Amino acid sequence: MKKAVIKSILIFLLASSIFLTNCNSPMHPQNLGEYLQDLFISNDVVLDEDDFLEPVDNLYLAYAKILGLIPSSYRSGDRITEKTAEQISDDLLAVRDKLLLDGLYGKIDMHEHYRKNGSIDTFLKAAGCFGISRVVFLPTGSPPDNHGYQANWESMLEQLQQPYGDRIIPFCTIDEADPNAAELVEQYIQEGARGLKLIGGHPDFYDEPLNSENMYKVYQVAAKYDIPVLLHGSIMTIEGLKEQLEQVYSDFPEVTFIHAHYCSTIMSGINLDVCAELLDKYPNLYIDLSMGGGIARYHKYLRQDLAKIKNFVVAYQDRILFGSDIILGLSETKDFNWLYERIKCDIDLHEKAEYTCEFGESDRDHEGFNLDKEILKKLYYENPKKVLGF
Ligand SMILES: [Zn+2]
Structure with a gap:
């Protein structure tokens, strides 16, 4: 009995001391908005309204959210403690030298994969350094039948509840051979999916035709809810796939497809004429420039004929989306620095005349597209916005 009383007194004292510590943490004299503005400017980070892809109320508050320094729910007039202010300052200093200072803020990344145990938080922090504010994550599973995707989807739904959750644009995925695929897509949309990713048409995955009766039910759901369908579609190597997809693109003109x-x-060579032909024929078709694990192979072709590839990008600038195609959760080596360097390759390829990047190649010097700001705005924001229906 006596022991129990002492125990409860101890618990009471411990709880009160935690309470008092919190109460004693002094408030910072400025509100959050004022504090952030002073903090950024004193670190030579001076923002310009024109660099934001969509209008924001407070430039510094918006940038702090993109960098993951504060949760998305914080407001400019919020009061913060000295301790929080210090933490924000430490977190900014940790990435200060990595920030893209003359770039665009509010980019939408349209193609990354999420697997259970991958760190979306770390990805968003690395991506934030380049002004990427929102990211499409695809909960794809493993070959040959996309197994494991449901656990990845469940895990992504939990991620949406995190402080950075509103920076995630969740797409769902399916097994194309599953007779319940259409019903499942409908369920995932109700749970929050903003698009659908098909893994069929990838050489490592199940070769279920993408124009099957089963898949037509899936496209009908995409049409009903007006969600885009992203697909890998190896049309140069998988026989008959181009014809299957052409039938789908033409039978569902109301659905936006992203090839x-x-x-x-x-x-496997530069066959952009085939892509141009599809884009000309199907106005509901978009493409992305993601390079994923095949980055060394892309670099080989970019070196071979950069002018041709750049001309294609300029010609189809209204139909092109930005993304890296990184698979989170696949490898422990994908920490902040790895992610930062990998995303940097894509950003630099788009934005610079020359850049360095090395992922398994002997020569790290590359020529980039050096695209005009107006084109970059389309790739990073205006085209994604159209496709996602913002
Ligand atoms: Zn991918």
């Missing part, structure tokens, strides 16, 4: 990786036409 990833330049329609998978610079993976």
